[in-house]
Amino acid sequence: MVNLRDVEEFIQQVAEAFAPVLDYEVAVIDDALEVLAGTGRYQEEINTQYGPGSMTRKLISDPDQKALVVEDSKSSDLCEECDDRESCPVWAVIMCPIVYSSEVIGSLSLMAFNQEQQKNLISNRLKLITFLRKVAEFITNTLGEKAMKSQVIVMANKFKAVINSVHEGIIAINDQQQITHINQSAKEILKIGKEQIGKDISILFSDFDLDEVLNNMNEGNYLETRIKYRQENKKMTLISNITLIENDNKRAGATISFRELDEIKKLANKIIAKDNQFTFDNIKGTSEEITKIKDDMQRVAHTDSTVLIRGESGTGKSMFAKAIHEESDRRDESFIEVNCAAIPESLLESELFGYEEGAFTGAKKGGKPGKFELAHKGTIFLDEIGDMPTHFQVKLLKVIETKKIERVGGVESTDVDVRILAATHHNLEEMVQEGDFRKDLFYRLNVIPFYIPPLRKRKEDITLLLHLFLKEYTQTLQKDIIDFTKTAKKELLNYSWPGNVRELENTIEYAVNLETSNYITKESFPDRIIENETSFEFEDNSIIPTISELEQKAIIEALKEFGTSGKAKKRAAKALGISRATLYRKIKKFDIDSTHIDIEAKQIKELS
Numbered sequence: 137m138v139n140l141r142d143v144e145e146f147i148q149q150v151a152e153a154f155a156p157v158l159d160y161e162v163a164v165i166d167d168a169l170e171v172l173a174g175t176g177r178y179q180e181e182i183n184t185q186y187g188p189g190s191m192t193r194k195l196i197s198d199p200d201q202k203a204l205v206v207e208d209s210k211s212s213d214l215c216e217e218c219d220d221r222e223s224c225p226v227w228a229v230i231m232c233p234i235v236y237s238s239e240v241i242g243s244l245s246l247m248a249f250n251q252e253q254q255k256n257l258i259s260n261r262l263k264l265i266t267f268l269r270k271v272a273e274f275i276t277n278t279l280g281e282k283a284m285k286s287q288v289i290v291m292a293n294k295f296k297a298v299i300n301s302v303h304e305g306i307i308a309i310n311d312q313q314q315i316t317h318i319n320q321s322a323k324e325i326l327k328i329g330k331e332q333i334g335k336d337i338s339i340l341f342s343d344f345d346l347d348e349v350l351n352n353m354n355e356g357n358y359l360e361t362r363i364k365y366r367q368e369n370k371k372m373t374l375i376s377n378i379t380l381i382e383n384d385n386k387r388a389g390a391t392i393s394f395r396e397l398d399e400i401k402k403l404a405n406k407i408i409a410k411d412n413q414f415t416f417d418n419i420k421g422t423s424e425e426i427t428k429i430k431d432d433m434q435r436v437a438h439t440d441s442t443v444l445i446r447g448e449s450g451t452g453k454s455m456f457a458k459a460i461h462e463e464s465d466r467r468d469e470s471f472i473e474v475n476c477a478a479i480p481e482s483l484l485e486s487e488l489f490g491y492e493e494g495a496f497t498g499a500k501k502g503g504k505p506g507k508f509e510l511a512h513k514g515t516i517f518l519d520e521i522g523d524m525p526t527h528f529q530v531k532l533l534k535v536i537e538t539k540k541i542e543r544v545g546g547v548e549s550t551d552v553d554v555r556i557l558a559a560t561h562h563n564l565e566e567m568v569q570e571g572d573f574r575k576d577l578f579y580r581l582n583v584i585p586f587y588i589p590p591l592r593k594r595k596e597d598i599t600l601l602l603h604l605f606l607k608e609y610t611q612t613l614q615k616d617i618i619d620f621t622k623t624a625k626k627e628l629l630n631y632s633w634p635g636n637v638r639e640l641e642n643t644i645e646y647a648v649n650l651e652t653s654n655y656i657t658k659e660s661f662p663d664r665i666i667e668n669e670t671s672f673e674f675e676d677n678s679i680i681p682t683i684s685e686l687e688q689k690a691i692i693e694a695l696k697e698f699g700t701s702g703k704a705k706k707r708a709a710k711a712l713g714i715s716r717a718t719l720y721r722k723i724k725k726f727d728i729d730s731t732h733i734d735i736e737a738k739q740i741k742e743l744s
């Protein structure tokens with residue numbers, strides 16, 4: 137909101153400048169009816185406030201009035217309501233409004249204090265009104281300029297505050313490549329001060345060439361590129377966004393906003409880690425084997441030694457690798473996972489070691505860092521290492537031994553500080569024998585070996601995981617399922633789980649989806665689980681059922697066949713070749729739930 141008081145001094149100077157020339161007294165009154173400036177008698181009235189009957193009030197209430205003229209203050213209607221009419225020394229007045237944005241914000245008047253002045257004032261009224269209106273306009277313009285200036289200052293301060301509060305470093309340059317602005321973050325990232333202002337940008341970024349940047353800009357007039365920054369001992373790669381500044385369709389300079397590559401990697405890593413939370417706590421299992429593996433891994437996590445994790449597919453090798461990284465001192469740095477089996481042979485080198493610009497047709501501008509570079513200071517997880525082509529194994533071995541990588545098409549090698557974790561389901565010893573895996577690489581990787589036993593070898597974990605996933609999927613799928621029927625559970629415990637935890641999880645998700653009752657029945661299992669049942673029981677020595685299990689199974693089958701009523705149990709006992717009392721005792725011992733058997737028997741009957 138503008139106020140005439142903002143230019144009070146200027147108005148007084150204006151009044152004093154033209155009052156003597158015109159030979160009238162001048163007064164400027166604001167919209168609070170206070171005298172702001174005045175000459176002669178009015179100088180003493182500065183800051184005096186007029187009452188509501190004053191002429192300025194009349195101008196304010198009717199903004200269309202171009203001017204008010206009092207030819208004789210004693211008889212004019214305009215002075216009728218004025219409190220000072222009787223004592224007023226003024227003979228005649230010409231008053232013009234001072235208008236700002238269509239609102240009257242004050243008045244400018246010329247006053248006659250004797251008869252001669254009165255006569256001249258009235259006879260020159262038209263000329264004087266035109267003059268006063270010009271002066272009023274001049275005051276308004278000055279006020280506008282002042283308001284604009286302070287608005288520009290406020291905006292510049294706000295802009296500065298915003299620019300200084302962002303994490304990106306921002307440097308603005310003019311058309312001559314001279315630095316015009318450096319924000320706070322840029323000063324901190326590059327460890328520079330404002331003494332760089334006015335200098336050529338190449339003093340900071342030696343490779344920077346505005347003409348070249350402009351040639352490579354895309355349609356939105358910006359370019360994403362990497363910038364190398366070297367200063368004394370400091371060397372860093374910046375990920376930058378260069379935007380063209382245009383004025384009247386001509387280039388006026390550019391802004392370069394940037395972040396340190398390492399900083400971005402850390403940030404991305406934190407976000408991913410937060411989402412996934414891969415810690416040892418997320419690896420479920422109470423079996424002796426899993427407990428020991430978790431304990432040992434937590435111990436070796438803090439070293440930089442290479443770890444090779446072996447085990448069948450789906451046993452959780454990737455989970456363990458992520459957990460090692462999360463437990464290690466590198467947890468705040470990148471964890472880069474590479475599935476060696478999924479990368480086409482021809483791309484392995486550029487994916488792992490990166491490439492320089494122009495290394496091959498289709499190579500990206502500015503080149504591309506490889507997985508090893510991205511994992512710098514962090515961990516690289518080489519999954520399915522057994523599937524890495526033999527000719528590439530030599531290159532990998534060299535990197536592991538020298539801790540240096542060379543980008544495809546590059547001439548310089550770069551140091552990489554990376555902890556290596558690897559995994560495979562292949563029998564690497566056998567592969568070494570067959571000549572499919574290099575012996576030297578095997579030894580380099582097999583520094584700390586871990587073997588994750590298959591699920592069928594740790595029945596305790598099957599039970600635990602069954603219930604964990606059942607709980608998880610009943611919640612996710614919003615089903616009202618309480619448990620597995622005993623038969624269903626047994627079926628699952630007897631299954632060989634060739635796909636291990638991954639297969640178990642999928643099976644439970646499948647069953648929870650299909651199940652319509654409150655208990656998971658074996659009918660909700662995928663066919664392979666049921667079909668695999670018998671072959672498995674005698675296939676693997678480790679899971680030959682015990683006599684007690686067979687006994688339990690026979691009792692359940694008999695109860696399903698004959699039913700669970702008193703009479704039915706008598707018949708079941710007979711069929712089993714045991715006494716009724718023995719049958720009751722065994723039902724109690726094996727905790728066989730008649731309700732489940734009834735549900736299942738009913739469903740079997742309905743299906744048959």
Ligand SMILES: Nc1ncnc2c1ncn2[C@@H]1O[C@H](COP(=O)(O)OP(=O)(O)OP(=O)(O)O)[C@@H](O)[C@H]1O
Binds near residue numbers: 450454455456641
């Ligand atoms: N102990 C466990 N606790 C909870 N979930 C597990 C466990 N082991 C494996 N999983 C789950 O099983 C699935 C397979 O795990 P992961 O990918 O780590 O296995 P893998 O051994 O690396 O398999 P592959 O060799 O096929 O790559 C994942 O969904 C994982 O969450």
